[in-house]
Amino acid sequence: MAEQDKGTAVVIGGGIAGLATAALLSAEGWTVTVLEARDQLGGRAGSWEHEGFRFDTGPSWYLMPEVFDHFFRMLGTSAADELDLVRLDPAYRVYTDPSMSADAPIDVRTGRAEATALFESIEPGAGAKLDAYLDSAADAYELSVSRFLYDTYETTAGLRDPQLLKRAGQLAPLLTKTLAGYVDKRFTDQRLRQILEYPAVFLGGSPYGVPSLYHLMSHLDLDDGVLYPRGGFVEVIRAVERLARAHGATIRTGAEVMEITTTDAVATGVRLSDGTRIPADLVVSTADLHHTETTLLPPELQTYPQKWWDKRVPSPGALLLLLGVEGELPQLAHHTLLFASKWRENFEDIFDAPTRISDPASLYICRPSATDDDVAPAGSENLFVLVPVPADPGIGHGGVDGDGDPAVETAADHVIQQISQWCGIPDLAERITVRRTIAPGDFETDLHSWRGNSLGLAHTLGQSAVFRPRNASRKVRNLSYAGTSALPGIGLPMCLISAELVLKRLRGDRSPGPLAEPARV
Template sequence: MKTKKAIVIGAGFSGLAAAATLANKGFKVTVLEKNSMAGGRARKFEANGFTFDMGPSWYWMPDIFESYFACFGKKVSDYYKLNRISPSYKIYFGPGDEVILPTKLDEIYELYESIEPGSSGGLKKFLAESEYKYRVGIGEFVRKPSHSIMEYFHWKIAAAGIKLDMLSSFGKYTRKFFKSEKINRMLEFPVLFLGGTAKTTPALYSLMNYSDMVQGTWYPDGGMYEVVAAMEKLAREQGAAFMFNAEVTGFETEKGRVNAVLLENKRLEADFVVASADYHHVEQQLLRKDKRNYNEKYWESRVLSPSSLIFFLGFNTRIPELDHHTLLFDEDFEGHADSIYKNPRWPEKPSVYLSCTSRSDNSVAPEGSENVMALIPVAPGLEDNEEIRKKYLDMVLMRMERYTQRSLREHIVFERSYAHRDFEQDYHAYKGNAYGLANTLMQTAFLKPKVRSPRLKNLFYAGQLTVPGPGVPPAIISGQIAANEIINASLKNKP
């Protein structure tokens, strides 16, 4: 029997997962990556003795990673070492007002009691319901290809769907348990950073709070890129081949199929294609108009998750006031969310996330130094220029100095910024988005862009603009979904 050729476009998490899954089933897999290394948004770079992860920095849902490696008879520990971060993170609300989230549940209950007397009972109930959402959501929902609503017409799923609070907003849901606005802000931050607001995101996503408080926040020694390196190594072990600096320029199609993927000076024949690059770019730039699933009007109507303005900063001093994860929520939280989703504009007083992995890992910065990634979620599609970036760097440093009560500017020995135009250039990201589609009810499951092209039978999509959605674990699952669709189509012999 002839070995089927599968081409995977993009070596981010979804592309790596698709490649390994297909290669494991005997497909001849070639991964095409436009950049010089794997990882997509999760690449890394080194400068002046500092190592910076360029994208994802939170390691949540550890069971998803374990489940992925188990598909190949492997364990996470075969490839990288995980450490649980303690405390999980710190949230600064203003002078003398900060919350440090401990790792032990009993201590978390005590923390909530100190903020809102009597709230520990509500937290126990909230976490029990969040665990149910996590178990059912991961077990029954997120791994479905979501071709149509009919996939969800099963009594078990229908019954579960009621308990999942799909029609209730996240903000309304948390306020059933807690009166304290501080507690609600603490629970809402993953929503803002992963693509939505508490008012528009379904309550289903409280499952993230279960992972946060019960499963914990983890860190791979060496940084998040260790996960990328592990997944690339695993894919190679399964037989996948990689081509870097290999930008796809188009497709050769005939009779409702992709016959070949085109590079600048190369033509690669394919029996199946997984497009894990930006969905919008693949459709609008690489496919002829009559082969597209969606037109530009459709994409304009989508609610995108935020882009990000990121500063990679190397300091030649230790900053003990920072934790591995520090969130500065001492300004207008609601106004910041409004500037992303309601009235897109550069925020006046943004919330700021600081990742300082050198607080947990001595290998990522020179001795006596710190590597800081400062991230501001911002609306996609905004004007991005050096003047704007300089303004916000000054703002970030002012906020850091206000928080630490010390001068930091003169200790900067390395500085690099990254925003919309970089996302567009490096990843062809639609409107410079960082995370994909926002997690709104009308962009959930079968309402997301389809995994399988209806016009080209052997073209499949993976990544953050299709199911299940934004985030590292969903991206891995997305790659598995696309690969399994190809495997099933191949077995039926009717791709």
């Protein structure tokens, strides 16, 4: 039941952050309108259907389930009520470069006993080391959720908490050392190192650039488990949309915002591309933060002007391949990772000038048809392939059936050939019946993504927690932010938290943890 009317709010962007913000504000008593420029909701978590296939075009790992559970409970429901979640076994499969090693693929299963046994079988002594590593990861994760992720950082009170200060000696090394340095000191086998370092990509960074505090990510896949929402991640978007509408939010697609209107440095609403002005007491932009700041606001009202962005690090770009394949592909698990032998060089290709698309690349394949009968026609498989590439829209645009820019399609051909060779699928190219590519140029054009990046601001130390853009403008009153480049960061769970941070700020709640959940009737 909504509280008394708080006023009108406009939310820019119909991705998960925008829909979640709309749901929470509507339940709080605001009259909310969501404005999405595209014809489809979801933003980066989009969906594409073609010839009986349905592809997720973005996130595909369901991690941090308690964050989803908390968000749904804030709105009087639960993840179990809204989604049909399936636990994956194995959590994922790993292939390494066959030209360098004849090692069989590794199936990584969730659970402390399974994970430690796997590590021990590959490197004697590594099982006990992983056990200690995961204890530390679980502790770091609990600390992050309880102290860092839900903090608006309007003050530094949370950082000055005596209980946190007591742990400064433990935290300092985790913040000053890189993830790769932390892992490589403990494990020797390259495959084990890669298993523990690849989550840096989920954070939009390199294991050689993100702080080792983020070893907490291994708690999620090795201890906590990997889930899949049957029907695909579009079902997560639909669930949040349902809740926003149920609490009274109005959602409009095909409504592109061209300007955040202001009077005396106070947000007063927005102007659309057709000239329509929509007044509001509160504006929340969940659009790309660079676009919001440098395009939707005049220079004198920009908290984060272009000169600020010139010194920041974007997440990688992405070359995405959406492939419909005839016949079965048992060689691939629901999640499959291909790790190149030139591991560090792959990240240097992405982040260090001169940049390039690695070949062969370390890449990720999602085969949701391994779990879900509804994402592909009978007798066919659905593949989503993600290749981290430089954040450079000059790489080009993708297309359908090979009609993307030549450089993009050539790179895609190489990726298909690599999967074919590494995974033992010699006829893969001939079996592809549906093909679509998406490249950094598309992220820039379709999502106004800064430099065509695929995820947001990378989680380097200088772009994490207190150093990340806040969730409200410092120069425009009644203008708030949510999404992947604002607090707390990248990924669907983080976007849900960013929506909650908008609500916390409006309530004047400066506590470091999540809001209390209302009692369920």
